[in-house]
Amino acid sequence: MNIIPVRVTAAETIAEGIRLLKLAPRDGSMLPVWEPGSHIDLHLGPGIIRQYSLCGSYRDTSTYEVAVKREAASRGGSKFVHESLSVGSELSISAPRNLFPMHRGARRSLLVAGGIGITPIISMARLLRDRGQPFDLLYFARSEAHAAFRDELSGAALDGSCQLLFGQERDAVEATLANALGNRRDDCHLYLCGPQPFMDTVRMVAARHGWPDDAVHLEYFAATPASGAELETSFDLKLARSNKTFTVPPGKTIVDVLREHGTDVETSCEQGVCGTCVVKVLDGCPDHRDCFLTSQEQASGNCMAICVSRSRSTLLVVDL
Incomplete structure (x- = not known):
């Protein structure tokens, strides 16, 4: 696997508990080209390798950007990012891999994100905007303070195709999803990312409204842990x-x-x-x-x- 030595060139808090890192190659070279949906491995220490979605500009290969949510039950990754990395810190990353690619034949796209799941989704929104392809984006977050990329999503940069939904209870989430997922057109594809309970809810509502499996694209952050x-x-x-x-x-x-x-x-x-x-x-x-x-x-x-x-x-x- 291709390992790339990088240096942190910027680090800032962009929402409650979410830290954005900019990473540049230590030798000043350009990074590999990537497509929205891609992620990289961050080698954070012995035995600590974590995957984070790329969320910066897909056109800029001088740096990569990742946004990391601090998890209360961190196994070492998010804690390290929030407490030990700062401007000038050196680490290694992998080349991008895309396990969450966009369907090139889609004429319209519905993007749905929950919490930190916005990281791959916002890159997809930017690509669709640049291509002039129609899309809608639903972003569910605990509160306005917990919403990453809030200014970009709520402004005119993404053509007003985004809804930011804060603090909704489960019934309200299901109602919002039902309204968005009803009356699907055959050429529409759904992309979703977020915590597993949220993802399960979206998939359930999509299935209820007749979305076929090949039109639903998703990315989990972790597999379901096995019970003892x-x-x-x-x-x-x-x-x-x-x-x-x-x-x-x-x-x-x-x-x-x-x-x-x-x-x-x-x-x-x-x-x-x-x-x-x-x-x-x-x-x-x-x-x-x-x-x-x-x-x-x-x-x-x-x-x-x-x-x-x-x-x-x-x-x-x-x-x-």
């Missing part, structure tokens, strides 16, 4: 290429066990979000716990994200 009960079962993992078999005990992931036995596998988020660790399944029944694979891919049982997913069968054979 689900982690209690061990299983055997067989590597087809080397004919080695290892036991994956409760409380350890497949990736953990492979690394303990000297088998290096490429990972990135290790949360079941990015798809870097997806492998082919040759035999057995995966217990999918990621949010990268589509429901059809999960149902096929032909592949799995080994950073979070486990096995429903006592033996799982993978193409490694």
Whole structure:
């Protein structure tokens, strides 16, 4: 994976608990071109790699911008960004990857964001504006103070196509979504990003109004954590290429066990979000716990994200 040394050139608070970083290459070169929906890995320290959506200008490759929300239950990433990074700090990032691409055939787009989920969505809005393609944007936030990019979204820069919705209760959120998602045109595509409960609500309302799966595009920030009960079962993992078999005990992931036995596998988020660790399944029944694979891919049982997913069968054979 291409690793790029960068330096923080600007750091500012843009909303309650949200910090915006500007990152520039240390050698003064230009960064790789990217498209809205892309994210990068931030290498924040030993064992701390986090993914953040690019939210600056897709036309400017002299710097990248990411906005990071400070999480109360931070596993080290957002806390580090908010407390340890400042102008002049040096770190490494990955080249952009786009797991949330826009559908090029869409004639109209509906963009829906909840909280920090605005970061990939605002880049999409800018691209649609620049292309002269019609869109509507709904941004749900706890309050005006918690809304990132508030001035840009509420001003004329995005052609008045944005609604900022503050402090709505669940019933009001559903009513707003129902009004926006009703009477879908065949050429309209939906893009959504935000916390999982919010995303689930949007998907539920979209399904209720007949939106087909191939017109709904989304990005989660993290996979649903497994419960303690689900982690209690061990299983055997067989590597087809080397004919080695290892036991994956409760409380350890497949990736953990492979690394303990000297088998290096490429990972990135290790949360079941990015798809870097997806492998082919040759035999057995995966217990999918990621949010990268589509429901059809999960149902096929032909592949799995080994950073979070486990096995429903006592033996799982993978193409490694």
